[in-house]
Structures are given as structure tokens and as C-alpha cells.
Amino acid sequence: MSGEQMTFAVDGIEVSAVLTLPEGRDAVPYPAVFTAPGFAGVKEMLIPEYSSELADRGVASLAFDYPGFGASGGDVRQHIDLPQQLRSFHAALDALAADPRIDSERIAVWGTSMSGGHAIAVAAADPRVKAVAAIIPFIRLTPFGNLELAPVIVRDALRRLFHRPGLTIPAAARPGEVAAMNSDGAYEWAQEMAHGAESYRNEVTVASLPPMLRWSTRKAAARLTVPVLAILAESDTITPPARVRKALADVDNVEYVSYPESHFELFTDHAAAVRKSTVDWLIGQLLA
Numbered sequence: 001m002s003g004e005q006m007t008f009a010v011d012g013i014e015v016s017a018v019l020t021l022p023e024g025r026d027a028v029p030y031p032a033v034f035t036a037p038g039f040a041g042v043k044e045m046l047i048p049e050y051s052s053e054l055a056d057r058g059v060a061s062l063a064f065d066y067p068g069f070g071a072s073g074g075d076v077r078q079h080i081d082l083p084q085q086l087r088s089f090h091a092a093l094d095a096l097a098a099d100p101r102i103d104s105e106r107i108a109v110w111g112t113s114m115s116g117g118h119a120i121a122v123a124a125a126d127p128r129v130k131a132v133a134a135i136i137p138f139i140r141l142t143p144f145g146n147l148e149l150a151p152v153i154v155r156d157a158l159r160r161l162f163h164r165p166g167l168t169i170p171a172a173a174r175p176g177e178v179a180a181m182n183s184d185g186a187y188e189w190a191q192e193m194a195h196g197a198e199s200y201r202n203e204v205t206v207a208s209l210p211p212m213l214r215w216s217t218r219k220a221a222a223r224l225t226v227p228v229l230a231i232l233a234e235s236d237t238i239t240p241p242a243r244v245r246k247a248l249a250d251v252d253n254v255e256y257v258s259y260p261e262s263h264f265e266l267f268t269d270h271a272a273a274v275r276k277s278t279v280d281w282l283i284g285q286l287l288a
Helices: 047-056 082-098 114-125 147-161 186-194 206-212 218-222 241-247 271-287
Strands: 002-010 013-021 030-035 060-064 102-112 129-135 228-233 254-259
Touching: 002 082, 013 047, 013 082, 030 047, 030 082, 030 271, 047 060, 047 271, 060 082, 082 102, 082 114, 102 114, 102 271, 114 129, 114 218, 129 271, 147 206, 218 241, 228 241, 228 271, 254 271
Parallel strands: 030 060, 030 102, 102 129, 129 228, 228 254
Antiparallel strands: 002 013, 013 060
């Protein structure tokens, strides 16, 4: 397995990516997948193990950091711009499909949580994507699901109104602490995944949060025409499984894999099983 550092541009910002290619194989051009981290993550978290297993079985992988995160450029750091993140997925697909070592007729996308929602959206919009694996994918937030954030959001808005620097908060913290995520084992997972991810910062701008209440991938999910793998956690309070099933109710080709756990426990208690299900399914779609 070899990992090639590369870049592509999104809104004039240099995006850092790594392309993992199979080694010792002559089946060029390779089928490929592309992905990005979940909420506030970086490409060195979780993704490399998937890329390694896919490469061992003959499939290339492209993973990238969003603008403002990790090794990517961007003057505003740790700010989640969801439309820009989705544009980044489309730009990553352009970069992957243009590589002569990649079979542009055999490309799939996968993602987890927020990036699972982006994966659904890009697969619904671009016919070059032949399949999508969405692990606990974001559909929409529950309004007022994290009420302790309300005073912080108001304070941040007032600061920015008077041209003062905006506030940041932890992306993940323990229950009862003020953070973007403080349930479902978010803090423990982030601490574990941060090992080896030197560019990860457990921080997001408060200004990132209000637009998320208006963001939804429900309409995109309803437009999917490609095969879908949806891996769900039945006790998930962040991306509730009922919401995902409802969004995919009219999609013809959906395979569900479900675990009786919460959002982040999929990547602790069931990490190996979830990875195997995802990799096996992607291999089946791209090498069948």
C-alpha cells in the first residue's frame, strides 16, 4: 500500500488529500472510493484502516481534509461550512476521476456521520458515483437537541455583531459539558482517534452551529438511484436510525446493517465488524 500526498482546490483554497493505491497489482486503472472525516475530524482519524484494507483488495482510496481543518489551507480555522464541505466532495471526485490510474467508471463514496450525509448528497447528484456506503449518516439535526448551547450561540453572535472575534467550543466533550457533541461517547472516541492524528484539534467555531439546524440531506437521499449501504446504531441520538430509514424509504437498492449501540460505539465496540461490512460491500460493488 502506498499513500501519495496530493492537493486540489476548493473555492481557491488548497485542500490536502492522500491517495492510497494498491501495491503489486497490475489491474490499472484501479476502482476507487473517496471520503472525508466526520464532524470536525481529520483524514488521519479512522479512515486509514479502511484505506489499507481496500488497497489490500485492489481498490484505491482518496481521503481529504476540509478547508480550515487538518493539513488543508483556509484562513478561518475549525469552522464548519457545510456547503463548502459538499463542494469539497465534488472537487475530490473531479480529482480522482481525472487520475489516469483510476477507473472513472468504478468509483464509490463512503462516509461517517456528517461525511456520510455528504456522501449521500454527492452520490445523488453525480452519476460518476456508482455506490454509496453511509455509516450513521447525517440527515438533519433535532431542533433544540442541545439547549446548553443556546447562551453560547447568542454570546457569539453579539461578539461578531460588534466585530469582536467569534467564540470556539470543544467539538466533543463529556455529558453535561458545553460542546458541539457531548453524548454517545463522543469525548472518549475523539480522544482515542486523536492518537496519531497530530493535526486534529478538538474545537469548532460557535458560528458553525446555527447553520447546521437548516442543513438536511433528506431530499438528496430520496433522489439516490445507486446501491446504498446504510450502517446504523439503534441507540444513536445524534443520527437516529429511524430518521435515516425514513429518508431512504423510497430508494430501491438499500442494504441495512444495524448494531444495538450508540453513535460512537460503532467505532469502538464494533470497529472491526463495521469496517469489514463496509469494505466487503464496497469491494462487492466495485469488483463484482
